[in-house]
Amino acid sequence: MAAKLEPISLADIPAGGAFLLQPLGATTIHAPESFTEEQRAYYRTARQFLEREVMPHVDRLEKKDYPLLVELLRKAGELGLLMIEIPEAHGGLDLDRTTSMLVSEAMTTYGAWSVTVGGHTGIGTLPIVFFGSEAQKAKYLPQLATAEKIACYCLTEAGSGSDALGAKTKALLSPDGKQYVLNGVKQFITNAGFADVFIVFAKIDGEKFTGFIVERTMPGLTVGKEEHKLGIRGSSTCQVLLEDCRVPVENVLGEIGKGHKIAFNILNMGRLKLGVGAAGGCKHAIDEAAAYARDRRQFGKPILEFGLVREKLARMAAVTYALESMAYRTTGLIDAKLAAAEGSGGDSHERVIGALEEYAIESSILKVYGSEALTFVVDEAVQIHGGYGYVEEYPIERAYRDQRINRIFEGTNEINRMLVPGMLLKRALKGQLPLMEAVAALDGASSAPAAAGSLAAQAEAAEACKRMALFAVKHAVETFGTAIEERQEVLGAIADVVMQAFAIESAVARTRLYGEGDPVREALCRLLAYEARTTALARARHALYCTLPVEAAGAAVERLEGWGRFAPPDPVADRELIVQAIASQGGYPFPIR
Numbered sequence: 001m002a003a004k005l006e007p008i009s010l011a012d013i014p015a016g017g018a019f020l021l022q023p024l025g026a027t028t029i030h031a032p033e034s035f036t037e038e039q040r041a042y043y044r045t046a047r048q049f050l051e052r053e054v055m056p057h058v059d060r061l062e063k064k065d066y067p068l069l070v071e072l073l074r075k076a077g078e079l080g081l082l083m084i085e086i087p088e089a090h091g092g093l094d095l096d097r098t099t100s101m102l103v104s105e106a107m108t109t110y111g112a113w114s115v116t117v118g119g120h121t122g123i124g125t126l127p128i129v130f131f132g133s134e135a136q137k138a139k140y141l142p143q144l145a146t147a148e149k150i151a152c153y154c155l156t157e158a159g160s161g162s163d164a165l166g167a168k169t170k171a172l173l174s175p176d177g178k179q180y181v182l183n184g185v186k187q188f189i190t191n192a193g194f195a196d197v198f199i200v201f202a203k204i205d206g207e208k209f210t211g212f213i214v215e216r217t218m219p220g221l222t223v224g225k226e227e228h229k230l231g232i233r234g235s236s237t238c239q240v241l242l243e244d245c246r247v248p249v250e251n252v253l254g255e256i257g258k259g260h261k262i263a264f265n266i267l268n269m270g271r272l273k274l275g276v277g278a279a280g281g282c283k284h285a286i287d288e289a290a291a292y293a294r295d296r297r298q299f300g301k302p303i304l305e306f307g308l309v310r311e312k313l314a315r316m317a318a319v320t321y322a323l324e325s326m327a328y329r330t331t332g333l334i335d336a337k338l339a340a341a342e343g344s345g346g347d348s349h350e351r352v353i354g355a356l357e358e359y360a361i362e363s364s365i366l367k368v369y370g371s372e373a374l375t376f377v378v379d380e381a382v383q384i385h386g387g388y389g390y391v392e393e394y395p396i397e398r399a400y401r402d403q404r405i406n407r408i409f410e411g412t413n414e415i416n417r418m419l420v421p422g423m424l425l426k427r428a429l430k431g432q433l434p435l436m437e438a439v440a441a442l443d444g445a446s447s448a449p450a451a452a453g454s455l456a457a458q459a460e461a462a463e464a465c466k467r468m469a470l471f472a473v474k475h476a477v478e479t480f481g482t483a484i485e486e487r488q489e490v491l492g493a494i495a496d497v498v499m500q501a502f503a504i505e506s507a508v509a510r511t512r513l514y515g516e517g518d519p520v521r522e523a524l525c526r527l528l529a530y531e532a533r534t535t536a537l538a539r540a541r542h543a544l545y546c547t548l549p550v551e552a553a554g555a556a557v558e559r560l561e562g563w564g565r566f567a568p569p570d571p572v573a574d575r576e577l578i579v580q581a582i583a584s585q586g587g588y589p590f591p592i593r
């Protein structure tokens with residue numbers, strides 16, 4: 001196995017979105033195999049905490065026992081699990097993004113707990129870490145680090161969800177200039193039932209979108225009733241009402257009129273975490289399904305012996321391997337960028353925000369791919385449980401309900417699908433990514449350049465998906481110009497092709513670097529590439545039919561199909577390799593230890 005990632009110079013770290021333009025293997029990538037012992041130790045601690053302290057109380061927590069939930073948050077705080085990204089000077093550990101993601105992944109077995117922790121440590125606390133003044137950090141972070149105080153994030157309103165900047169909550173400066181008076185209602189706020197610190201977005205004078213730190217005890221803040229939700233029932237979700245709520249001027253967070261900077265940067269982090277968390281959820285569902293399939297007997301034998309059950313498990317593992325590869329590749333890029341930039345001067349939090357922004361395309365991909373992979377994996381896990389998957393005694397029933405929210409919050413999957421090609425084109429226009437040069441080079445590209453080395457056909461599948469994405473971009477840009485923004489069906493289809501390219505490439509690059517010759521990893525890559533390339537072809541074809549008149553589309557699709565054609569693997573042989581590994585491992589074949 002390859003050694004852990006060595007520090008590399010800033011110039012060698014690929015730009016965000018560059019995976020689409022560079023050949024596979026152009027740069028080394030981070031993966032679970034390159035975690036340090038310290039990173040693994042944090043994962044183990046978080047997982048043990050979840051298993052020993054949280055899981056035994058799920059029944060009480062699901063009935064909204066908030067005093068217990070808060071007590072557990074404080075216990076997690078004592079262990080240091082809530083302070084990973086808080087600066088040492090303010091009571092935190094200030095560790096790398098990979099460690100933070102590993103702790104998030106370890107928490108995902110119980111959805112309501114994972115969302116509660118994320119609401120506090122991520123969207124609730126990070127706005128102060130990244131944008132707070134020194135005085136604000138000193139006042140709030142030490143107590144947030146230990147969960148003595150609990151945070152929440154109030155952006156959404158009844159009239160503005162996806163269109164977050166359309167918020168109506170207003171802030172007016174009091175005549176004495178000492179306070180802002182906030183009026184408005186925030187909707188669906190995680191942790192609101194017991195939070196102490198509320199990050200609230202409001203428009204000063206109805207115009208300047210600005211962040212505020214509001215305390216529960218400030219006059220004029222009240223919390224509405226709990227929503228009755230489909231899933232994550234153990235988490236709190238309420239309205240937050242601001243009626244002449246008086247907030248001292250020193251509690252303005254960041255610059256006046258720059259609240260969007262806070263909101264969007266925090267979302268980048270949230271999307272990344274959601275993708276990583278989804279990988280944890282997928283692994284858990286595979287573990288549950290594998291155990292059930294081993295024990296459940298029908299027709300005189302364990303259902304694990306049936307081909308269709310085996311096929312499900314193998315496909316579940318293949319998308320999970322891809323998701324995990326994409327997720328830790330991206331956190332590794334962010335950490336590499338931060339490590340390389342260390343000592344370059346400037347504010348360290350500005351650097352973190354810059355690194356998160358750099359890989360915003362990858363974060364949106366992870367949000368969409370991760371949440372949809374989780375939907376697929378958990379749904380198949382329910383199916384493997386048969387009728388028992390539909391009743392409460394089995395944890396997979398709760399997981400099925402809990403996972404659904406992931407496609408809705410942190411920017412719906414529709415919004416994130418628009419963002420993927422939107423950000424690629426924006427970066428190209430700004431000269432940050434040679435996208436149009438790569439599109440132009442397509443004309444000279446042969447239809448199937450040979451790829452060498454192990455998993456050659458799968459490496460070629462990744463390259464073929466990239467060409468398909470670029471080809472769809474080319475026609476869309478030539479046909480619609482800047483009006484492409486309005487063609488959502490085309491943008492959404494392009495996003496899907498780009499996602500499949502990133503998935504295959506990440507899984508293959510990881511396997512080549514860290515697991516070459518491992519039959520199970522190679523089988524996972526073959527199965528993934530086999531299906532992902534087919535999906536990419538269908539979505540690229542759709543993009544072309546939505547772009548060009550039917551006849552022209554037909555000719556273009558022929559070229560596309562040249563890239564979509566490939567010698568299929570033996571899916572049954574690959575399935576067997578994967579399922580045998582799942583059976584001997586008792587779950588996902590590559591657990592983090």
Ligand SMILES: Cc1cc2nc3c(=O)[nH]c(=O)nc-3n(C[C@H](O)[C@H](O)[C@H](O)COP(=O)(O)OP(=O)(O)OC[C@H]3O[C@@H](n4cnc5c(N)ncnc54)[C@H](O)[C@@H]3O)c2cc1C
Nearest residue numbers: 153154155156161162188189190237408409410412414415
């Ligand atoms: C359990 C839960 C917890 C939450 N926690 C928080 C929290 O802590 N803090 C917070 O601020 N918010 C929170 N939210 C709110 C969440 O972020 C929003 O629900 C989400 O952003 C979607 O907004 P919306 O519900 O208003 O849907 P809408 O924006 O009305 O969307 C409805 C549908 O229209 C689609 N749509 C909207 N605009 C477009 C477009 N331009 N193009 C294509 N399709 C579009 C959407 O994709 C979606 O399918 C939470 C929500 C839930 C349910």
